[in-house]
Amino acid sequence: YLEDVKLQARGQLQAVESRYEAQKRITQAFELEILDLYGRLEKDGLLKKLEEKTEAAE
Amino acid sequence: YLEDVKLQARGQLQAVESRYEAQKRITQAFELEILDLYGRLEKDGLLKKLEEKTEAAE
Amino acid sequence: MAEDSQRNFRSVYYEKVGFRGVEEKKSLEILLKDDPLDIEKLCTFSQRFPLPSMYRGLVWKVILGILPPHYESHAQVMMYRKEQYTDVLHALKVIRFVSDSTPQVDIYLRMYQLESGKLPRSPSFPLEPEDELFLAIARAMEEMVEDNVDCYWLISCFMNQLNTKFRDSLPQLPKAFEQYLNLEDSRLLNHMKTCSAVTRLPYDLWFEKCFAGCLPESSLQRVWDKVISGSCKILVFVAVEILLTFKIKIMALDNAEKITKFLENIPQDSSDAIVSKAIDLWHKHCGTPVHSM
Numbered sequence: 491y492l493e494d495v496k497l498q499a500r501g502q503l504q505a506v507e508s509r510y511e512a513q514k515r516i517t518q519a520f521e522l523e524i525l526d527l528y529g530r531l532e533k534d535g536l537l538k539k540l541e542e543k544t545e546a547a548e
Numbered sequence: 549y550l551e552d553v554k555l556q557a558r559g560q561l562q563a564v565e566s567r568y569e570a571q572k573r574i575t576q577a578f579e580l581e582i583l584d585l586y587g588r589l590e591k592d593g594l595l596k597k598l599e600e601k602t603e604a605a606e
Numbered sequence: 607m608a609e610d611s612q613r614n615f616r617s618v619y620y621e622k623v624g625f626r627g628v629e630e631k632k633s634l635e636i637l638l639k640d641d642p643l644d645i646e647k648l649c650t651f652s653q654r655f656p657l658p659s660m661y662r663g664l665v666w667k668v669i670l671g672i673l674p675p676h677y678e679s680h681a682q683v684m685m686y687r688k689e690q691y692t693d694v695l696h697a698l699k700v701i702r703f704v705s706d707s708t709p710q711v712d713i714y715l716r717m718y719q720l721e722s723g724k725l726p727r728s729p730s731f732p733l734e735p736e737d738e739l740f741l742a743i744a745r746a747m748e749e750m751v752e753d754n755v756d757c758y759w760l761i762s763c764f765m766n767q768l769n770t771k772f773r774d775s776l777p778q779l780p781k782a783f784e785q786y787l788n789l790e791d792s793r794l795l796n797h798m799k800t801c802s803a804v805t806r807l808p809y810d811l812w813f814e815k816c817f818a819g820c821l822p823e824s825s826l827q828r829v830w831d832k833v834i835s836g837s838c839k840i841l842v843f844v845a846v847e848i849l850l851t852f853k854i855k856i857m858a859l860d861n862a863e864k865i866t867k868f869l870e871n872i873p874q875d876s877s878d879a880i881v882s883k884a885i886d887l888w889h890k891h892c893g894t895p896v897h898s899m
Contacts (some may be wrong), residue, residue, distance in 0.1 A: 495557075496553060499554070510568040513572055520582060528583065534589070534596075562674070563686040567690040573721055576723070579699070
């Protein structure tokens, strides 16, 4: 019976662990998305600045 | 002794669950950030188009 | 028998010359040999005696549930705690809420906000009063605890204890303070009533921040021993002792503003004595917790 309880406990632990891993993979995918979006925003910002500079130079 | 094993399992489970809950909060925060960044990108795009239009009109 | 009286004699001797701590340390070490640890006994011990600083971290972490009672699980659980810390910190960097130059206490605040679902939309938003409270406690804890992971967990669990276990009793403390000050020194209380100072005392500093930023950390941790192990009422007696200690000064001040300002910046050199006297006063009025060892 004791072994039974231990087995059950291990099962529960593993279940939460795997839920954690799944959640973490989602987070990682989101992280890539965020990095990408920041990259695009910064490129836009940079382009705008460059345009302003060239306009000013003209 | 059985109660002891259960107590020990609960101690570990509580820590894994807390780690999982934190990961869920992180996903939520990332989701909001992504929405926010898309919003900013769209605003930027819109502004650019408006500028182009006013320039063309001049 | 002879050995026994010898032991007792030595205890008395230690007590007289200030080595009472030796006996206390020994009895705590016996409690810490229990596996699983008996949290209730650890609480009773911390209510009754000062914690030796070498065991304070362990006892706080066990009482607050950061570490479980079984030693066998400590390494594993601490690994989970550390991972959670790393996960949350990394996430805050990704969404640019913290950077390498963010002060450590601000990092703790953002982590706590994220974990409790209260992260504002932007890091530039003004802080709420509850955030200022968090920062005061975090600053004090940072002085007491070296390791960042331990420190974050202690702050966060301490805050949770204030917000849950003590949520209903903390607002009652100003009233209890008035009651005990009246018992100890009614003239002093009357003086403050005459100055209309009683309602304007720094209750938030005393009872919400638990004296963080008011007492130096070396004295403060002895007060927090009691708070963490289950009694927020000790805070009332620290406040009463502060007033009794600076009675002459306070009696000489004639308006509420001056009194409050003085109390918010009390001299630090007598704080150790204040805490010792406050603990005695607390035991006197509320009894010494039953020692179930």
